[in-house]
Amino acid sequence: MSELLEKAKNFVSDKVVNMKKPEASITDVDFTGLSLVEGAQYLAKVSVTNPYSVPIPICEISYTLKSDGRVIASGTIPDPGSLKSNDSTMLDVPVKVPHSILVSLLRDIGRDWDIDYELELGLTMDLPLFGNFTILLSQKGEIKLPALF
Template sequence: MKKIVLGVLLLGLFMLNGCQQLWPLLQQMNIQKPVVKLKTVQLRGLSLKGIDLEAKLSIKNPNSVGINLAGYDYELLIEKHSFLKGRQEQTLKIAGHGQSEISIPLSFSFQQLYKSFQTLKTADSINYTLRSGLTFDVPVLGKIRLPVQTTQRLPNVKMPSFKVAALKLTHLGFNGADLSLSLEVDNPNAWSLDLQNLNYQFVVNGQKWIEGILQQKLQIGQKQKQRIEIPVHLNFLEMGRSLYQLLKNPAPLEYQLTGRARLNSSIKLLGSFELPLDQRGRIKLLK
């Protein structure tokens, strides 16, 4: 029993002596929290389908000893409502008095966005808040989380559209007919578009009337509509005399417009893109 008591006393003296030696060392180290700053949130990708963001955070270690990043969490709020959130276990060692940075990638589709926020379909821009927290293992202090936050705006991309606005008969003869096909281009965005070319095919009542590539350059201003006039010539000898009766008949025509349009955006990141065309409907022939 005496040996046990003596052992406990010796252990206590040893621990007391160790703490007395360790405490000045800890005071000398003066352990502080790391400094985390949100440097930028960059728009890395923009298309008709969605948006790619990248947040860059800088880390500064003010201590003489190294610290470890254990991971980060994030939450993206759209119009003050939670939209995306997650956590990533990412380790990174920051040396004493060292600096480093990490990137947090975020991607989402407009389909996903509009499903959650239907009112944004007609909005010109999107308000968002990015909240993130970095978790560190710091000597003496243990595990700590340091939060950062920013609120910014993103451009909203709305799908341009092509539609058949009118089909007018300009000449009807014994061997053929001339018509004018009018297409309307609608740009619902808050930035301009340039039509580079248009590859099209126009089918009426199951018969191909015309196809071709339009190289006409056309600028469609922000929230504006423009019309494209395409001449159509029908040869009854090649396409059949039944076309003559079809054009004389006042009944509406069944049509299908297919093809691809090459457009260029005034937003550099969006740049040039292709828009597929596939529209069906009924139209009355103007005379």
């Protein structure tokens, strides 16, 4: 009897390990505007593929935006919706940088009229059989600012 239970346990663990999981990638990060009230706004676009035949609820999206090694914005977006079944879903992640931080970015902006950044995202979703599952993403790059003239 214990041999049968051991085989069943190994079978189930192999199936769970080899089960497809959602995959994600950051496709774009753009500067979207500057507001006197809210500071600078950025928008990250994240593509998430759901291999399951049922929609998957996203519990939250957490983000940290760094520039020149310093955290300039961080936060969470609770309950941003669900992933479409057997399809890719494009998620928009708005990031707001307060005015107080913008002053510290002037040195980086003045050098080459862009902002060097590192964006870290965590997509937490509720998967059947797995429970809460987090996909961690990171991207480095530079955001060119619009020309004034």
